Amino acid sequence: MSTIVARQPLPESRSSTGFRLAMLLPVGLVTFFLILFALGLVLFLAFRGNDGSLLGAGFTFANFVTVASDPLYWTVTLRSLAIAGLVTLATVVTAYPVAYYLAFHAGRRRGLLLFLVTLPFWTSYLLRVFAWKIVLAYNGVLNSALVESGIWSEPTLAFLNTPAAVVVTLAHAYAPFAILPIYVALDTIPKSLLEAASDLGARPFTSFRRVVLPNSMPGVLAAALVVFVPTVGDYVTPALVGGPASTMIGSLIQAQFGKANDWPFGAALAVAVMLVILAVVLMVRSADRRFGSRT
Structure with a gap:
């Protein structure tokens, strides 16, 4: 009887290792200088005092004390989380049927529909926000349609400069970002599982x-x-289609780096928001692990 000997894998050559390192070098440089360096600078500024200079003076915890003690920032942060939560819910709920159709029913039209889904990426984010401003304005498309159809006798200001306008605009802007990952998850489900469920008598x-x-x-x-x-940190959309009741934490951070010229306090606000977002991400990851273990 002959014996089958497993063939040992050949060791990688130095040229192959060097090529991989060379390919990773640009990504590493971008990650370090554009992400880690910027994050480190924000952390550094958050503990500096404001003396009018770019990098501040001395080290202090006063910025974080102000963030934690002033109810204004708590109110705006909670409002930002609420608006972001509504946007996320609306986007995911509306994106799931689209992704489901793309994965299971699009057929030959899938390529064209995926192209249409990614088409908004070809236009500026500001243009899409301005488009919604035109639609929701006092003399905009929506008011004109309602008046012409006889539903309302005159235009209304109830659409623009409201939290609802911010939610609708953001949900439309981020819809492709929700459709694509859901579509990928649905498309990777083995069709044999669905066939097995059907063979066992499961209804659709x-x-x-x-x-x-x-x-x-x-x-x-x-x-x-x-x-x-x-x-959570968006400030362009609330400024264009929202009113004072739609002010989000990103607007306050932008104001500190702009008109107020208080970069250290703006950095402290940014760090506080990042910590809140990190807590939410960890909660979602924990829920994902628990859900995965049950399924």
Whole structure:
């Protein structure tokens, strides 16, 4: 009887290792200088006192004491979390049916539909926000349509400069960011699982609830994080389509780095927001692990 000997893998050559390091070098430089260095600078500024200079003077905890003790910042932070939560919920709920159709029913039209989903990336974010401002304005598209149809007798100011306008605009802007990860999660579900569920007599809704939804939850959670994290700190949309009742924490941070010229306090606000977002991300990861262990 002949003996089969497993072949040992060949060691990697130095040229191959050097090539991989060379390919990773640009990514490493970008990560260090544009992310870690910027984050370190923000942390450094957060503990500096404001003397009018760029880097501040001395080290102090006064900035964080002000953030923790002033109810204004707590109110605006909670409002930002609430708006971001509503945007995330609206975006994920509306994105899931689109992603489901792309994964299971699009057929030959899938490529075209994916192209249409990514089409907003080709336009400026500001242009999309201004488009919603035109739609929701006093003499905008929505008011004109309601007046012309006879539903209302005159235009209203109830659409623009409201938290609802901010939620709608942000949900539309971040919809592609939610559709794509959910679609990837749905598309990777083995079709054999659905066939097995059908062979065992499961109805379509039961198959969706017991097979599709649990296996797509990693994509749903990824989409929620991708939408939630940037919307918490958004300041452009509240400034253009929101009013004073829609002020978010990003607007206060931008004001500290701009008109107030208090970079250390703005950095402290940014660090506080990052800690809150980090706590939310850790909670989502914990929920993802628990959900994964149950399924």
